[in-house]
Amino acid sequence: MHIVAEKTNKINFLLLFVRVVVGVLFIFSGLIKANDPLGFSYKLQEYFDVFHLTFLANYALALAIVLCSLEMVLGTLLLLGLYGKKVTWGLLLLILFFTFLTFYSAFFHVVTSCGCFGDAIPLTPWQSFSKDLVLLALIIIIFLRRKNIKPLFTNEISQTLTLSAAIVISLGIGIYTYNFLPFIDFLPYKEGNNLPTLMHAPKGAALDEYEITYTLQHKQTKEKKIVTDKDYLKNELWKDNNWEIIGDPESRIVKAGYQIPIKDLNITDAQGVDHTTELLDNPYYNLIFVAYDxxxxxxxxxxKLNNLAKQATEEYTIRTVLLTASSAxxxxxxxxxxxxxxETFFADAVPLKSMVRANPGILLxxxxxxxxxxxxxxxxxxETLAKKYFEQLD
Incomplete structure (x- = not known):
């Protein structure tokens, strides 16, 4: 009896440990994405394009907020042991869906980042898939032992109120951050960042290292072999007239170097003249209004922003600029x-979406x-802008 009890205690402890790990991860994942639901919706739109579900694009934001909320609610209920059977089924179905998506992204190279933890912790497709495999294994343990999950409290009214509060709070976070910007900005355009310095690699930074492979074919036997550029040079294969290079060389990164945070910002006028440096290096206060679409x-x-721009320009000669990805x-x-x-200038939608999670939004x-x-x-x-910033110019 003592051995059986000890074994049962170990199983229950393992189940509790796994529940805590999975619950915390789901809450963290949902919370990070709910911090920036608009950014998550952009990621969903990428998946819609891949699977030819573009008719869902208009619902991407709503789906993003709901998915973030679902993760947080399931994680909370799992920690509290409430609605054990339904929650474990929900977790299993959700992780199977996520695992399929991350595998598809990794294997077919279609979505470079799953957005699992938003922009806070960017993961490669294979890292995302590996993470989901671990979570899948843990959730299977919980699922097989779902009958052993004991609720923290059994009062039905208390359970219903807890579920309702979890839903309202989790949905509220996503709705709030969509309407009032993320609580924490993880993007390179966050307040305090100097954009020009983020558009270039610092002196001495390690660069990407590439490996080039050649396909060689023997002129007589038609035998083929693939060699790297290093082997090609080291063994002086170019001197061997029996072999010839066929096709185009292939290049791949073998070691990633410093990644420039802002590498896709190019601001032009309607004629295509570049104004990026001129606008970013402005030594005075200037207002950038972003309306990517x-x-x-x-x-x-x-x-309303246009009226603000007029007042700022006329009373304090503040330069005001509208950036958009729309056509002239x-x-x-x-x-x-x-x-x-x-003034109106043009840039790609991708950096504009990263500048400010609003359409339109403002950068001072x-x-x-x-x-x-x-x-x-x-x-x-x-009046607030003038008092806090512009009056310093007088």
Whole structure:
């Protein structure tokens, strides 16, 4: 009896340990993504494109918020031992779905990052798949022992209230951060960062190391072999007239070097003239208004920002710039509606989406440094901006 009891205690301890690990990971994963649901929705849109489900693109944000909430709710209920059978089924189905996605991404090289932990902890596709395999193994342990899960409390009303609170709080986090920017900004355009310095590798930084492979074919026997550039040079294979290179050489990274945080920002005017350095190196306060998609932008908010730009320019000669990935024709159409006062420049949608998680959003910059960022829902009044920043120019 003593041996049986000891074995039972060990099993229960293992189950508790695994529940804590899985529960904490699910809450952390959901919370990190809920910190930036708009960024997670961009990742979902990539998956929709891969699987030809583009009709779901308009629902990406709602799905992102719901998935983040689901992870947090399942993790919380697992820790508390509530609704054990339903929660373990939910965890198993969810991890099977995630494991399939990460394997597909890794094997077919279709999505470079799964977004499992948002931009806080970027993982490669194979790292994501490995993480999901470990989680799958742990969840299988929980699933097989689901009958041994004991709730922290058994009162039905208390359980219902706990479930309701978990749902409301988890959904509330995603909805809040979507409307008022992330609590923590993990992107290179966060407040305090100097953008020009992040667009170049620092002196002495290690660069990517590549390996080039050649396909050689014997002229007589037609035998083929693949050699690296190092072997090709070391063994002086170019001197052997019996072999010839066929096809194009293939290059692959064997050791990743320093990754430039901002490598895709290129700001141009309607004629394609580059203005990136000119705008980022402005030594004075300047307001950058970002509306990456003018078709989807909040037009009332953009009109409010346009009025703010007019006041800042007229009263303090602040340079105000609108950055968009939309076409010049779309800019003209917006201009007819609200008479844009700010200068308009163009950039790719990818960096613009990273600049500020709002459409439109605002960056206050000086000498290339992001001083402050605002969602259009938290736009400060002109008087507030003037008192805190612009009056220092007088």
């Amino acid at each position: 003018l078709n989807q932008t909040n037009l009332k908010a953009l009109e 024709q779309q800019v003209d159409a917006i201009n007819e509606q609200i008479n844009l006062y700010m 910059m000086k000498s290339g440094t992001v001083i402050k960022k605002w969602h259009y829902n938290t736009t400060p009044s002109f």
